[in-house]
Amino acid sequence: MTRYSYLDLINLCDNVHIPVNGQATGFDAERLVPLYLTESVESAIIGLLRPVIIEQLKIENDQSRELGREALWDIRVEEDQYRMLKSGRVGPSVHFARWCDTPGKRTEAMRELCERWRDTGLFDDVCGLRKWRNEKYAVYADPFGRHDYPDEGKEEREMNFVFEMERSACALFGVVTYGVHMSIYGEGVDGEGKRELRVWVPTRAKTKQTFPGLLDNTVAGGIASGMGVFESLTKECMEEASLEAEVVKKYARAAGAVSYFYRTSKGWLQPEIEYVYDIAMPGDVDPRIFTPSPLDGEVESFELMKQDMVIEKLRAGAFKPNCGLVLIDLFVRLGYIVPDDEGDYMEITSRLHGRFRYEFW
Structure with a gap:
């Protein structure tokens, strides 16, 4: 026993071991890409994305453009060093597109995305019909900060809360x-x-x-x-x-x-x-x-x-x-x-x- x-x-x-130097094996060898809230250099990192998710987000962007819609994600994983330095951010990154700039817009975008993934069985072992919790979790700009929530008396820009999403799908985006x-x-x-x-x-x-x-x-x-x-x-x-x-x-x-x-x-x-x-x-x-x-x-x-x-x-x-x-x-x-x-x-x-x-x- x-x-x-x-x-x-x-x-x-x-x-989970995030290697800084040296060799990694297994899942730890995957190149995890930080998920930022916005394109700003000062933007909070709200999650970590695995390669399989990066590829799927690229597909999502392509499908949005084919339907005449604005892409949801700004994906910068293959930029040259000059463009990275010009943006002020070193290394690969993903963030919400400029149009998706409020907690309400992000929440709605994530709802549509996660429900579609559920219904198509794309990540069935995580957020498929049998795993779906039908419960929302909050995502915060500072994961170690206060737990607040939108109300009529609080400006959105003052909040740590940035959006909410289906509980079972949180592991796909590596959010706290x-x-x-x-x-x-x-x-x-x-x-x-x-x-x-x-x-x-x-x-x-x-x-x-x-x-x-x-x-x-x-x-x-x-x-x-x-x-x-x-x-x-x-x-x-x-x-x-x-x-x-x-x-x-x-x-x-x-x-x-x-x-x-x-x-x-x-x-x-x-x-x-x-x-x-x-x-x-x-x-x-x-x-x-x-x-x-x-x-x-x-x-x-x-x-x-x-x-x-x-x-x-x-x-x-x-x-x-x-x-x-x-x-x-x-x-x-x-x-x-x-x-x-x-x-x-x-x-x-x-x-x-x-x-x-x-x-x-």
Whole structure:
């Protein structure tokens, strides 16, 4: 049986390597092209594009011109050095065409594109009919900046929000996505007087589009466009675990975030930030109010699992990869993983909070 170390588990999830110098192999050898928002030298980079996507965007432009429409993409991947320097941008790049210059226009353009790809089965393993989530994710100019959303009282030029797109298609464009994860746990002492941790662990439904049947964090879900982080948490708590909003609001505590750059087995790019929350069950409160139970069909069952069993399942690869990272982060914060006992402690703690090597995009 495979037995992963904590660092192995991080490597399984944070598995994209952007080479700066030297040789790369496999998917890492692909030439990834930055997706800029606009042609401006000061434009934000909002994603990374694989060669297969670059070729498809060229086809999309050709088809638009044949239909008498303006092309959506400005693609600069084969320009000579003089033109690159003249534009002020060194290296290949792609950005939205000048006409597509507002969040609303970009959102509509991406909606039409992604729905057409869905209906034609072009990238069926990512955003085909069976993978389609019918949920919008927000894309931000600064992926590490504020989560805002258009409203009547805010000028679009003041926003970090730049457009929204279908959740399942985000990996095709390598944009940063966001989620929220919460652990409900209790601490006590075992028969030998040692600290003992128990965590509520769900089993994902076998009908889930991703990672069916694997173990998960107590509550977890993506943050839909326009929703706040804590709003998303309370929504997921009720939908997945039947936990009342009043309980979550009273007892849940923000505990930071984990971030990682995940590449799927087919090579698609998923840089993700997961906001982390805890509920530490108080000893003087009825534990039944913290007991989760399935509601929306995304979870098969919940188990209040001892730490030794959680670790055994983790090291056997039974958890969804990013959920393993959230649990490792929990163990670090509670002092169950400590530098004197874990030789990879500094590598582990730094990798839990990475920036996707964004400076090299």
